[in-house]
Structures are given as structure tokens and as C-alpha cells.
Amino acid sequence: MAHLQPPNIIETTHIFPPKGTVPSTTLPLTFFDAPWLNLPLSEFLFFFSYQNSTDCFLKDILPNLKQSLSITLKHFFPYAGKLIIPPRPDPPYLRYKDGEDSLLLIVAESTGTADFNDLKADSAKDIRVLHGVMPKLPPPHVSPEGILMRPTRVMQVTIFPGAGICIGNSATHFVADGVTFSHFMKYWMTLTKSKGQDPAATLLLPSPPDHSCRNMIKDPGEVAKGHLERFWSQNSGKHSSHAMPENMVRATFTMSRKQIENLKHWVTEQSENQSPVSTFVVYLAFTWVSLIKTLIEDSGKEGDKDEVFHLMINVDCRNRLKYAETEPIPQTYFGNCIAPGIVSVKKRDLLGKKGVLAASDALTARISDMLSSDLLKTAPSWGQGVRKWAMSRFPTSIAGAPKLRMYDMDFGLGKPCKMDIAHIETGGSIAFAESRDGSNGVEIGIALEKKTMDAFAMILQEGIKEFET
Template sequence: MAHLQPPNIIETCHISPKNGTVPSTTLPLTFFDAPWLTLPLAESIFFFSYPNSTQRFLKDFVPNLKQSLSITLQHFFPYAGKLIIPPRPDHPYLHYNDSKDSLLFIVAESIGTDFDKLKTDSPKDIRVLHGVLPKLPPPHVSPEGIQMRPIMAMQVTIFPGAGICIGNASTHVVSDGVTFGHFMKYWMSLTKSNAKDPATLLLPAPPIHSCRNMIKDPGEVATGHLERFWSQNTGKNGSHSAPENMLRATFTMSGNQIDKLKSWVTEQSENQSPVSTFVVTLAFIWVSLIKTLVQKSDTEAEDEDKHEVFHLLINVDCRTRLKYAEPIPTTYFGNCMAPGIVSVKKLDLLGQKGIFAASDAIAARVKDMLSSDLLKTAPTWGQGVRKWVMSRFPISIAGAPKLGFYDMDFGLGKPCKTEIVHIETGGSIAISESRDVSNGIEIGIALQKKKMETFDIILQQGIKEFEM
């Protein structure tokens, strides 16, 4: 297991778009952004092989990384800005102040931590990952009581002769995983090209900010989220200490295993319809995780209500699914995800056909969301989410295979590992495409040590069952 030795900070600086390239801009929050006001930061880490010295890293890689980030922020400028929180009842909003706002950028060196052990799939103390994550600066509060919260911080850490970690911490209020992935791919493309003139490069399309005013709240959806935020607002910026006695592990299912699981589920489920990779993998992991979490408590309390319902929260990208006069572009900058709650009775989820019940329920929920008018259903989202929050084991999904985090290349080759760290705070399952296996899926889990051992056993038993 990797040692808990923090890296040495070499440099702390601030990166912003070149003065005059982005005018001072204010962006309103939409009803898609408001739910994230009370939730933890989004935190992620990208690992890259780099068998070079610290001196070469500082001379050849870091200057290019900074310059390309500055150019990238000309298009993704909210990440360099602030979340402005006026006193109630005025609503929070995003603001970028030209020549004043910037993104915290930390350069560090790790000597005592083994890079290979840090990026391992095997269970590791989750606190070791926090050493390569930046901390967002604290909010500034004006004499008028206006909070100004930084939105993003980056940290690049070298492990001499072994690798590099690029760690990110940001408030989820500003954007979802689709926008963050867009930002990272744009920055990656510029860095790989040594920050040449963007006009001469084949880059991803820039983000679009101008359509926020098109996104109308269909039924005061944001109001409840704002009320909760105002009642909970403590002036903190969402940072948290790494939990003790918690492990992080990554499990991989190969494309061949997933195909066998899909065939097994299709043959035995009630509707006999083909299932997607996302649905069947998520169903399998959800059932395995719930079995892990209830195992001890249910053997000690056999009289527990067998009609208990477990809930899973999934998200659907709404960018192409909102019925406005003009469509929301796929490159829209912000949050644009609709929450969907999958509900299955405990008796069904933990029974012999639990995976089939979960798969049918997830597939039905996804189909229902994709076929419905999402704007009309939006006023009911809060009721579903509250039901999910109040349940015994609220599980949610972070990431998605289609985000393509392993497609990134800063000129060092694709990542040798990615981690979504913030799953430690909310009982989430991290899902991404596999870095090594064609059509495979990676699953990130954070659990206490004994539960992680149990989850591993249950998962492997489940794989043997459908591979027979």
C-alpha cells in the first residue's frame, strides 16, 4: 500500500486567460446547476507515465502545460472565475473578472510515494490520493457579506523517473462531467501541440456559454435547492478531509465478460430484450454493492422490513433532449443532467434474480427518461431525489464510459489510470471505459477495509456464476 507522505510543493501560481482576451462576464445559474450548491467538490486524478527527471519536467513539460492552460481558459473562462454568493434573497451566479480572476495551479514533487502503488487497481488507503489533489482556496467575503468562491484548482505532481499526476478539484456548480471532459481534451490537445496557435490546430470545438438564458426553469425547480443552500451555507468551499479507514479499489470487467453477462441477463430476464453494456454492468455492480452493505446488518436484524426499497440515482445528458425552439448545443458549458431514480424492492434485488430485476428496472428508467419530455417531468425530480437521499443506501453513479477520459494525451501517451476521488463522500460508483481492455469497463469503489474484502468476494462469485 502506498505511503501517506505528502509531496513537496515546488511552485504555487495562478493561471488565467491573457489579459484582454476574455471580457469580464457574468453567467446565471440554471436549474441544472442549483442542486450542486450544497454538494461536495468534484475531484479527479489523471496518471501518466513519465520516466524523466524533475529537472526535465520543470524545463520541458510544466511551461507548456501552463501556457496551454492559459489559452484553454480563454474558452473555458468560468473555471478561472468565481462563484458569487450575495446575501439572501439574491441568487448565486458565476462571474469572471478580466485581469483579476485566475485558477490556482500547484507544481509538486513526490519522493517517498511509489507511483506504481499509487495508481494500482488494488485496494489502497484513499488518503494517499489526497496528496496529489489541490485544495481550493477559501472564499473571500466582502464587507457587504458577498461570498466569492474560487471554482477550480489544479495540481501537477511528478514522481521522478516514474510518472506524473494531474489532480483537479472544482465546484460541481459550474459544470458536469461532459463539460469537464471537454475542457480536459481541449487543454490536452494544446499541450500535445506545444501550445501552438489554436487557429493552426485541429482542436475540439470551443464551448458555448451564450445559451444559458434559453434554459428556463419549468416549475421553480431551483427554488428548493436555493432554500436548502441558504439554510446550510456556512462559508466553506466544499473541501473535506480524507476519511480514515477507507480504501479505494478499481475493478475491471472485460468486453468478453460483459458480453457473457449481457447474454445471461437477456436469456433470463422477463422482457427478453437486449440490454446495453451500461445497464447490465451497472445492474451487476449495484446488486454486488448492496449485498456487501446489507450483509452484516441483515443477519443481525432478521425482522427487518422485507418490503424495503433500494434506490439508485442515474443521470441522463439533456443537451440534445430539451424541447426548446433551438436545441441546446452538445458543447454547452454547464450542468445539463437530469436525475433518474431506479427503485427495486429489497426482496427482489437480493433474491436469486436480483441482477435481472436491477437490469430491467434500470433499462426501463432510462427508456422512460429518453422518451419523455424532460422539461415537463423536471418539477418531480426533487421528490425522487429526496426519496433517494432518505433511503438506507443511496447509491449514485459518477462518470460514464462515453466521457472518454482514457482518450486524453498531453504528449505523454494516454493515461495509465484515472480516478474519480469524490466517490468517497457520497456512496457513488465510478464508471469509465477500460484503459487496457477493448470494450471493457472500469468500476471504482470506496469502502471500509472489511466491506471492500466482502465486495471483492461477492463480485468474483457473481462473475463465476454468469461465466459458467
């Protein structure tokens, strides 16, 4: 597919929460937020089928989207706010100022050079074709006093007349994690589908987010201090960006529920105690093994048999950590609330005949260890583990999760016909989502160089067939 030409901008609108509904507010960054200050943006794309014209969308759909987004921002106001960066040594913080801060919404129309069906296809495509529908975060503003103010989120709705629409989100990850983003999207979606009524009139609305416990989340062992030092030592006035990789494509693969069950059955049979294994563990183990096999073959460097490969997973700490003596961080908490876990497996085990079993056992053990430990007490050592992961060959991480139910976003147009996590192209991440057909399968999104992607597709499919026999 040819490079996507920039769409025509129809309008740019600043969406404010309803006036007077949110007082001017400041929120501190917690030790969960600080690690994300220097990392690339979080980027999500949702594609929806829409057979009508641009004029119909602007008249029939867009006003309701805007109205419901405004009401949603009443509760998710940090997405309309800014990161305030005072001169060092004062730490950055989040601010929402009533009547001044807003979320930028861009409305655009495809120029006709891009085929909507190609954009939403699972097959490998140049990563650049999605960049035209991904909004760019506005640059920071500098006050006369030298205070930097960075917007936290921007959204773009791109219309493909007679074919579909794309809702693109670009956000700074230090504001909130995927659980909060999913919460925000589902709140907005529910309001939109109910024609933007007042929240009290809609029984299906999710509970609003919780901002109250942020001030009481204590930093164990000054975890945030080191992250702030790195933030200050770099150019803190700009959000992180990355160079465009050459010859990189992205593709989506699907594992059916039956294929996952075959994997689970094999792993359970092969394990010493034959204890059941989780769905999350087996599909992640299988994908990780397939990716490392591909990358080693592509590099042409076998390496030492005792070489250790590392996979970083994230454990949601909501309802698992207490911010007060008796109160756990609620599931509706707005912000980042994930702990990194590093899973390590030796090459000879990971690439052996029972590599998926070795990866599954390591994943199960690491998750069990994290869930049974006092995560706050282990927080000071998280950075050491992440550094070990980052310095290894082929460090791999995951983005998204089927449990977030990203395909449940029905704005009255039907559920998405495709969802892409675009920021995996920064390297090393595998994206996971529930299968869009509702069959309890899983979608695997990945970005690799073209020749490497071809090899990965072959290894993945061969592996699936092997477990079907």
C-alpha cells in the same frame, strides 16, 4: 501502504486566459446548477508515466502545459472565474473579471515516501494516500460589502521523479458536470499535444464550449428556489466538505468485454421478450446487486423483504431539451445539464436468483421513461425523488461514465496509466470508466471500509464466474 506525506510545493501559479481575449462576464446559475451548491467537490486524478527528472519536466513539459491551459481558459473561462454570493435574497452567479480572475495551478514534487506504482494500483488502498496529490480549493474571499467570492477550480501537478506525474483537479460541481469537464480536459490536452499552437492551427481541436444559451434556459416551476433556500440556510460561505471516514479504502475492479457480453447474453435469455440490453445497463445492474448484497451482509440486518433499494442515475439532457422554441441545448453546452433518475427495486427481487435481471429491467424501464418524456415538465418532481433516494438504506449513485473517455487524455506523455474519481469516498457512489487497455471493458471504482471491500471483491468475482459458466 503508509500515509502519503505532503509533497514539496515547487510553485503556485495563477493561470489567466490571454489578456483581453475574454471580456468581463457574468453568467447565471440555472436550475441544473443549483442542486450542486451544497454538495462536495468534484475530484479527479490522472496518473501518467514519466521516467525523467523533475528538472526535465519543469523545463520541457510544464511551460507548454501552462501556455495551452491559458489558451484553453479563453473558452472555458468560468473555470478561472468565481462564484459570487451577494447578500440574500440576490441569487449567486458566476463571474469572470478580465485581468483579475484566474485558475490556481500548483506544481509539487513527491517527497519520495510515496511509491507512484502503489498510488496508481487497482488494489485496495487507504483513501488518505491520494489526498496529498489532490489540490485544496482556496477559501472564499469576503468583500467589505459582505459579498462572498468562491473560486471554482484548482489544479495540481505532482511530479514523481523517474516514475510519473499526477494531474489533480478539484472543482465545485455547480459550475459544470462531467461532460463539460471531459470537454475541457480534451481541449487542453489537444492544445498541449500540438505544442500550444493557436486553436485555428489545430484541426483536431474539439469545438469550443457554448455559453450563449445559459440565459435562456427557463426554470420550470421554480426548481432552483428550494435549492437556494437550503443553500442560504446553511453556511454558504464555504464549499462543502466531509469528515474523513475511518478505515476506508478504495479499489478498482475491471470487467472485460467478454464478461460483459456474457452478462448481456444471460439477461437477454432470461427476459420475457428477450430484447437486447445495453452494455451500460448490465454492468451497472451487476455492480449494484453485488454492492447491496455486500452491504446487507456487512450490516447484519436483513430487513423487510418488501424493502426497496434505490439507485440514482443521471441522464444527459444536451440535445434532449430545448432552451428556445426550436433550439436544443447543444452538446458543447458549458454547465450542468443532467437530470436525476431514481431506479427502485424491492429487496426480494434485487437479491433473488435473478437479481441482475430485475435490476436490468428496472434500469431499462427508467431510462426509456426519461428519454421518452418531456424532461422539463418532470423537473419539479426531481427533488422529491432524490429525497426518497437519500432517506433510503444504502442509497447508491454513479460517478463518471465510459462514454466520457477519460483515458483519452494524452498530453504528449501517452495516455493515463490510471484515472481515479476521488470524490466517491464521500459515500454511496460507484465510479465507472472505460478500461484503460482499450479493450472496451469497464473499470469500476469504489470506496468502502476495508472488511467490506474484501467481501465486495469476493462477491463481485464470484458473480463474474457464475455468468462465465
